[in-house]
Amino acid sequence: MPSNRQIRFFLKPLVFLACTAPLAWIGLRVIGFGPSLGPNPVEVLQDEFGIWTLRLLLATLAMTPMRYALGKAWPIRFRRMLGLFAFSYATLHFANYLVLDQQFDWALILEDILDRPFITVGFVGLMLLVPLAITSTRGWQSRLGKRWIRLHKLVYPATILVCWHFWWQVKKDATEPLIYVGLLILLLGARLWHNRRGARVKTTGPTTS
Ligand code: HEM
Numbered sequence: 117m118p119s120n121r122q123i124r125f126f127l128k129p130l131v132f133l134a135c136t137a138p139l140a141w142i143g144l145r146v147i148g149f150g151p152s153l154g155p156n157p158v159e160v161l162q163d164e165f166g167i168w169t170l171r172l173l174l175a176t177l178a179m180t181p182m183r184y185a186l187g188k189a190w191p192i193r194f195r196r197m198l199g200l201f202a203f204s205y206a207t208l209h210f211a212n213y214l215v216l217d218q219q220f221d222w223a224l225i226l227e228d229i230l231d232r233p234f235i236t237v238g239f240v241g242l243m244l245l246v247p248l249a250i251t252s253t254r255g256w257q258s259r260l261g262k263r264w265i266r267l268h269k270l271v272y273p274a275t276i277l278v279c280w281h282f283w284w285q286v287k288k289d290a291t292e293p294l295i296y297v298g299l300l301i302l303l304l305g306a307r308l309w310h311n312r313r314g315a316r317v318k319t320t321g322p323t324t325s
Pocket of ligand 1: 159162163164165166167168169170206209210213229235238239240241242245278281282285
C-alpha cells in the first residue's frame with residue numbers, strides 16, 4: 117500500500133499529469149504539432165473532449181470497486197481529482213459545441229437540446245454533474261453531511277445518460293460505445309454485489325466456523 121507521502125508527492129501529481137496529457141496533446145495538434153485535426157477540426161475536438169469526459173467519469177467510478185478489491189481506502193483519495201477532471205473535459209466539450217460548432221446561435225442550440233434526443237440526454241447528463249462539481253470541496257462535504265453522499269449518487273444517472281448519448285450519436289459501428297456501456301455495467305455491478313453482500317452479512321451476522 118502506498119504511504120501518505122507517496123500518494124501526496126508522487127501518485128497524485130502523476131494522476132494529475134495523466135489527466136492533463138490528453139488536453140496538452142489536443143492543444144499541440146490545434147497549434148500544428150502532431151497529427152492534423154483533419155478537414156473537420158471542430159468535430160474532432162468535440163469527439164476528443166467527449167470521449168475523455170467519459171473515460172474520466174468511468175475512472176472516477178472505478179475507485180470504489182478498486183477499494184473493495186484491494187481492501188484499502190487509498191484509491192478513494194483520487195476520486196475527487198478524477199471527477200473534477202471529468203467535469204472540466206465535459207465543460208470543454210460543451211464549450212466547443214456552443215462556441216465553435218453552433219457559434220452562439222442560441223435559437224439553434226435550444227432547438228438542438230429540445231429536439232435532438234442524443235443532445236438532450238448529453239445535456240441532462242452534464243447538468244447532473246454541475247452540483248457534484250460545485251459541492252466537491254471538503255467544506256461542502258461537511259456542510260451537507262449525509263446529504264452529500266445522497267447528492268453524489270447523481271454520478272450514476274449522469275454516467276448512464278452520457279453513455280446513452282454516446283451510443284445514440286454513433287452512425288455505423290456501435291462497438292466503442294458498447295465497450296463503455298460494458299465497463300459501466302461492470303462498475304455498477306461491482307457496487308451492487310458488494311452492497312448486497314454487506315447487507316447479507318449484516319442480516320445473517322458473521323459466519324463462525
Ligand atoms: C458529461 C457530458 C457529456 C459526455 C460525457 C459526452 C460524451 C460524448 C462522446 C463520448 C461523444 C462521441 C465521441 C466520439 O465519437 O468519439 C460525444 C459526441 C458529441 N456530443 Fe457529447 N457528451 C456530453 C455532453 C454533451 C452536451 C451537453 C452536448 C451539447 C449540448 C454534447 C454534444 C455532442 C455532439 C454535438 C457530439 C458529436 C456528434 C457527432 O460527431 O456527430 N455532448 N459526446
